[in-house]
Amino acid sequence: MIPVSEPVMGEKELEYITECIRTNWVSSAGKFVDRFAEEFAGFCEAKYAVPVVNGTAALHLALMILGIGRGDEVIVPTLTFITTANVVTYTGATPIFVDSEPYTWNIEPAKIEEKITDRTKAIIPVHLYGHPADMNAINTIAEYHNLFVIEDATEGLGSLYKGKRVGTLSDIGCFSFNGNKLITTGSGGMIVTNNESWAEEAKFLSTQARVPGGEYFHPKIGYNYRLTNIQAALGVAQLEKIDEYIKIKRRNAALYHKLLNSVKGITLTPEADWAENVFWIYSILVEDEYDMSKDELMAKLTENDIGNRPLFYPLHLQPPYIKNKPEKLEVAESLYRKGINLPSSVSLKESDIEKITQVIRCSVS
Numbered sequence: 001m002i003p004v005s006e007p008v009m010g011e012k013e014l015e016y017i018t019e020c021i022r023t024n025w026v027s028s029a030g031k032f033v034d035r036f037a038e039e040f041a042g043f044c045e046a047k048y049a050v051p052v053v054n055g056t057a058a059l060h061l062a063l064m065i066l067g068i069g070r071g072d073e074v075i076v077p078t079l080t081f082i083t084t085a086n087v088v089t090y091t092g093a094t095p096i097f098v099d100s101e102p103y104t105w106n107i108e109p110a111k112i113e114e115k116i117t118d119r120t121k122a123i124i125p126v127h128l129y130g131h132p133a134d135m136n137a138i139n140t141i142a143e144y145h146n147l148f149v150i151e152d153a154t155e156g157l158g159s160l161y162k163g164k165r166v167g168t169l170s171d172i173g174c175f176s177f178n179g180n181k182l183i184t185t186g187s188g189g190m191i192v193t194n195n196e197s198w199a200e201e202a203k204f205l206s207t208q209a210r211v212p213g214g215e216y217f218h219p220k221i222g223y224n225y226r227l228t229n230i231q232a233a234l235g236v237a238q239l240e241k242i243d244e245y246i247k248i249k250r251r252n253a254a255l256y257h258k259l260l261n262s263v264k265g266i267t268l269t270p271e272a273d274w275a276e277n278v279f280w281i282y283s284i285l286v287e288d289e290y291d292m293s294k295d296e297l298m299a300k301l302t303e304n305d306i307g308n309r310p311l312f313y314p315l316h317l318q319p320p321y322i323k324n325k326p327e328k329l330e331v332a333e334s335l336y337r338k339g340i341n342l343p344s345s346v347s348l349k350e351s352d353i354e355k356i357t358q359v360i361r362c363s364v365s
């Protein structure tokens with residue numbers, strides 16, 4: 001089976017992890033933790049980076065640092081992984097869902113303002129499947145209404161928005177290094193920001209709010225959200241290859257584009273002219289003009305040992321968030337109905353893409 005997204009491990013990963021084990025630095029302190037933070041900040045061109053245990057923890061901390069809690073509202077796209085909304089719920093605040101923009105599939109800036117109330121405190125844009133959200137438009141709205149902006153930036157790691165790295169285009173950027181992301185630490189996450197006191201607060205809250213020093217003194221409720229040295233060792237090794245990974249992802253996407261461009265009824269993963277998309281997960285939309293339904297095409301891909309997934313199920317329709325009279329967020333619902341994730345790993349071979357696109361093209365009679 002060609003997987004949708006698998007990690008790629010090498011000799012460096014083995015070498016650095018072995019070093020952790022040989023030196024006994026296996027837990028939450030150690031030189032790889034600091035090195036990973038420093039080098040990741042360097043890659044993102046952010047002043048500060050704080051490693052954490054996963055992407056969910058990164059977002060949860062970001063909301064807490066900005067003082068978001070009970071009674072507050074936070075605007076999120078409905079078409080995203082459920083973490084984006086769940087972290088809002090963890091704080092006691094309420095996620096408010098906004099429809100997608102039809103071309104980039106990201107949160108539609110023009111539909112944000114109608115959802116803003118006097119309780120709104122923040123917006124969390126997501127760079128869905130790699131494509132940057134329209135950050136200038138989002139930041140303009142946020143400034144006007146005095147809201148924070150937190151980027152759920154994982155999927156856009158390596159993408160550029162008007163020439164700038166995503167994750168540093170807002171107050172706080174959050175990343176995940178789960179096994180299916182561009183780079184992985186097995187499980188892991190990172191907060192990036194240019195605000196020193198927020199970075200310090202993130203570190204503080206992630207270590208049970210313990211005041212540094214010998215005493216066990218905790219002025220606040222904290223969390224154990226630290227990344228271990230072993231995980232960070234993986235991260236350092238992976239980060240050494242990130243530029244190469246980005247090139248491979250973009251080259252694979254270009255080949256998908258070339259081989260699927262002329263297929264009637266297939267809409268390709270977008271790339272706006274102001275964006276450089278890392279194409280984290282290359283996806284297609286199956287339109288009515290295509291010869292099969294989306295489900296039929298997915299079944300055919302599976303039959304041919306080709307991994308595939310539907311797009312994220314819109315969050316405003318998920319049991320924890322659906323209202324008695326469900327909202328209609330039509331663009332996201334339609335993208336969900338039509339969309340398929342295709343294999344996108346860095347390990348994907350040219351012959352794999354030829355096989356995958358062959359199946360999609362030959363479905364057309």
Ligand SMILES: *Cc1c(COP(=O)(O)O)cnc(C)c1O
Nearest residue numbers: 054055056081083154176177178
């Ligand atoms: C993967 C992902 C997360 C969650 O990260 P974990 O490390 O699994 O907690 C959050 N948001 C988005 C958009 C993601 O793709």
